[in-house]
Amino acid sequence: MSDTSSSGSGSPAAAHFETLAIRAQAPVTPAREHSVPLYLTSSFRFDDAEHARALFAEEMSGNIYSRYANPNTDEFVNKVCLLEGGEDGVATASGMSAVFTAIAAHVASGDHVLSARAIFGSTHQLVTRVLPKWGVTSDYADIADPASWERLLRPTTKLIYVETPSNPGLELVDLAWLGSLARARGIPLVVDNCFATPYLQRPLTHGATAVIHSATKYMDGQGRALGGVIVGDRSFMADCRFFARHTGPAMSAFNAWMLSKSLETLAVRMDRHCSNALAVARHFEGHPAVQAVRYPYLPSHPQHELARRQMTQGGGIVVLELAGGLSRSGRFLDRLRLASHSANLGDTRTIVTHPASTTHSKLTGAERAAVAITDGLIRISVGLEHVGDIIDDLEQALAD
Numbered sequence: 001m002s003d004t005s006s007s008g009s010g011s012p013a014a015a016h017f018e019t020l021a022i023r024a025q026a027p028v029t030p031a032r033e034h035s036v037p038l039y040l041t042s043s044f045r046f047d048d049a050e051h052a053r054a055l056f057a058e059e060m061s062g063n064i065y066s067r068y069a070n071p072n073t074d075e076f077v078n079k080v081c082l083l084e085g086g087e088d089g090v091a092t093a094s095g096m097s098a099v100f101t102a103i104a105a106h107v108a109s110g111d112h113v114l115s116a117r118a119i120f121g122s123t124h125q126l127v128t129r130v131l132p133k134w135g136v137t138s139d140y141a142d143i144a145d146p147a148s149w150e151r152l153l154r155p156t157t158k159l160i161y162v163e164t165p166s167n168p169g170l171e172l173v174d175l176a177w178l179g180s181l182a183r184a185r186g187i188p189l190v191v192d193n194c195f196a197t198p199y200l201q202r203p204l205t206h207g208a209t210a211v212i213h214s215a216t217k218y219m220d221g222q223g224r225a226l227g228g229v230i231v232g233d234r235s236f237m238a239d240c241r242f243f244a245r246h247t248g249p250a251m252s253a254f255n256a257w258m259l260s261k262s263l264e265t266l267a268v269r270m271d272r273h274c275s276n277a278l279a280v281a282r283h284f285e286g287h288p289a290v291q292a293v294r295y296p297y298l299p300s301h302p303q304h305e306l307a308r309r310q311m312t313q314g315g316g317i318v319v320l321e322l323a324g325g326l327s328r329s330g331r332f333l334d335r336l337r338l339a340s341h342s343a344n345l346g347d348t349r350t351i352v353t354h355p356a357s358t359t360h361s362k363l364t365g366a367e368r369a370a371v372a373i374t375d376g377l378i379r380i381s382v383g384l385e386h387v388g389d390i391i392d393d394l395e396q397a398l399a400d
């Protein structure tokens, strides 16, 4: 990481979330730019033979080659470190390359990974179908059964992995509890904080070792670019950095440039995502076509107390369980006029997804049942349109 500098006075490290997200910028160049420029360059020149030697020997930090780092990826990583409270970080081309880097950099043949059962579809494929090819085994623990976590830990467990709130079931993991268990055993805890963002929840303050993000979602927030990032403890990140440097999942400079600017508006966007989502959740609770509404800040959520404790708001995702299963879900999706039927989330536009037939279709029926992904489950990524228009559209699509 290169140094950050604020263009105003005072240290950005002392400032609030919103200020850091805007003012923690890459250092200003002789052009005296106000907004950080895009560095489209594969490599950087060395001052002399000694400079090149010292950079490669890691005796000093500095730009070498954009697979390792670039001023734009540095700026993005620095910001996420400040927002999450991480010591160091690595930016990657997608959320999945961040998940893969965080896990693969810390396991070897014979090792074991303990994961929450409710995790993103591709993370599930990675854990159950890719890692075993290299002799890495795993177990899933259930959040409803805290004792199972201790029981499933092995001497070979090298990493504990969770997602909270989970995609798409909105299950929460008690981070303070799991953080202290992981610390007591000396096992790194990695948290996918994609749904909450650091604006709503900061897992490192609860004892997590590292946080990963699909920056594609709320960090970009406008459905334009893929990206991923891992931030956390310095020694955990050193392994991630070595792995990423030599296997090449680097984030492009262009995406990093865009994502750094997107972070400037993360707080205001999340406030509106959350207030719109809460209004949608409240509106559809008790609706005759809806069997159940899941939203962490509704008192009916089974972990509502925990949500209030570890998240400052409920997030932008609402899950509806439609009465009538597959045929009702299909009819609902085909009738939407404003909301998009798409697979992304965290966009300004409201996006509706049917996980059982799309993002989680590669799971077996039994695997889906274990994480409560039914045929009637609809994930709504509530956007930033006027909340009245969003509710009207969902209502008309639900009408008989």
Ligand SMILES: *Cc1c(COP(=O)(O)O)cnc(C)c1O
Pocket (backbone or CB within 6 Å): 094, 095, 096, 097, 099, 120, 163, 167, 192, 194, 195, 213, 214, 215, 216, 217, 226, 227, 228
């Ligand atoms: C989308 C997503 C990912 C994967 O991110 P990509 O950027 O699509 O690779 C990982 N975890 C969660 C919770 C996600 O929603």
